[in-house]
Amino acid sequence: MNRPSTAITQDVSLKDSTPDEFGFDFLLVGQVYDESAVPMLKITAEGNGQKREKTLNNIPQNIRITVDSFGNSTDNPFYKPLYNGEENGGTKKYEYGITVTDSAKEYNNPGDFGAGTGNTTDRYYLFDDLYKPVLSAYKIQEVYAMLRGIYTSGGGGGRGGASAVDPKTAEDVRKILAAAQLGGEGSKKGTFALNPSRNPRFAIAGDKPVARDELEANPPTAVLPTLYLDDTLKVQLSCNLDGVPLNAPEKYNFFLMTLADFSAYTGGLAYPSEEKINSADFPPANAIRIQNSNISWAKQGSNYLVTLKIDTELGLSIPNKYILLVQGTDQNEKYPLIPDLKGVDKGVYGFTLAKTVTNRRYM
Structure with a gap:
């Protein structure tokens, strides 16, 4: 069975820091990688007495998606009920979470369509936290391979050459990601702010x-x-x-x-x-x-x-x-x-x- 997806987001900040602020549009920007396709990503947000979630489908590796806009009146609005006020209400802060589901299935017999809903994870990372120690040197698919323990400098990692990466290097990367992880069972949460009047x-x-x-x-x-x-x-x-x-x-x-x-x-x-x-x-x-x-x-x-x-x-x-x-x-x-x-x-x-x-x- 393959490993759950690796998701890295931008324009989100750590709790207790100054959050990144969205104007009229709320965007999801980042990357997600999995050996299987990623058919679903759910965003949750909570703050100021409000809680909303929004499910996005067919997620590409490089993400730049407008999740919702303040001016929309759709069947399942996200921004306006979350903000819960007039557009001149100023800046409001929220905790942020994402849950990614891949399309991995369990195949019991050759030729069947597979069973199950795929792997799901609510762990993610901030781009700014990982850029200097990890992402300046490795692509997201290489990071995924290191987390899974299959990274090599050729083929699987996509970096050329044939020898396996130094096990200590891969272990160091895993430790960095463990310390930077948001969501999951840990207490570290991402935050963002909304202000449609920006x-x-x-x-x-x-x-x-x-x-x-x-x-x-x-x-x-x-x-x-x-x-x-x-x-x-x-x-x-x-x-x-x-x-x-x-x-x-x-x-x-x-x-x-x-x-x-x-x-x-x-x-x-x-x-x-x-x-x-x-x-x-x-x-x-x-x-x-x-x-x-x-x-x-x-x-x-x-x-x-x-x-x-x-x-x-x-x-x-x-x-x-x-x-x-x-x-x-x-x-x-x-x-x-x-x-x-x-x-x-x-x-x-x-x-x-x-x-x-x-x-x-x-x-």
Whole structure:
């Protein structure tokens, strides 16, 4: 029978230390390794009188997954009930645990499908604790092999050569991991913090967002503000509650997507996750970028009022519904801009494009 999986996480801290803080999105970042596939990973979190768990499926070796967002209203929400308060409620701390299940089975007869649910472990490690003494020299699959007692410097360990690793070295690595282990029967726990107001915000001036679920349930009649072709859209960019200054204007990009394309791109999330909107793959091919020649800026204290010209050069279609996306962070370069929800679950900003220029909504 093979050994339970080895899991290493980032963006989590030791209990009694200053925890890493997540903004609007709660992410799982790290690595997990097993000889068998890892079909399931369960995250548990407890603090401030709340306890939640979330199960993720089909886990890759290198993990960067948005577990949940504050603005989501799903069948099994994690972030919002765990935070249990308004988004301006400040920083809240939680204890953290993970349980990993692999797909190892017991095979009694040749050709059968195997029995059992696989190996399960609730032990894990922090990347920062292991980087210098272990992970700077060995890959996670090599660490797994040392824990199992099968590591060699060639083949099984994947490091080339043919001789077995020095047994003392492997034993030293096992001792380091034993001391760094979180979860299991030990008292050491990981912690993290949530603060949805850490992200800077954007909003269409004078409007409230519209619930995305409402738009998707009845697109022909759901109401987005009307914007007339060759008119302008005014967008407010605002600092977060910590007052971290916004970046220079050239650091921000503005995009439009049709409602259908936006829904397909974001999946079950209210807005593109931090990992998506900050990735090299953003924007998607069907996003329409508003060029700098169509953008003008005005400073309002610590915030910006941005005017976007929506003209025929953008190639928009009437009467499509378009959703606004803004890419960029404040000066801490960590938390991306998100829609200012103003109390609307899964709220988005956008407009329905119209041809006539009478009764203009935006001036």
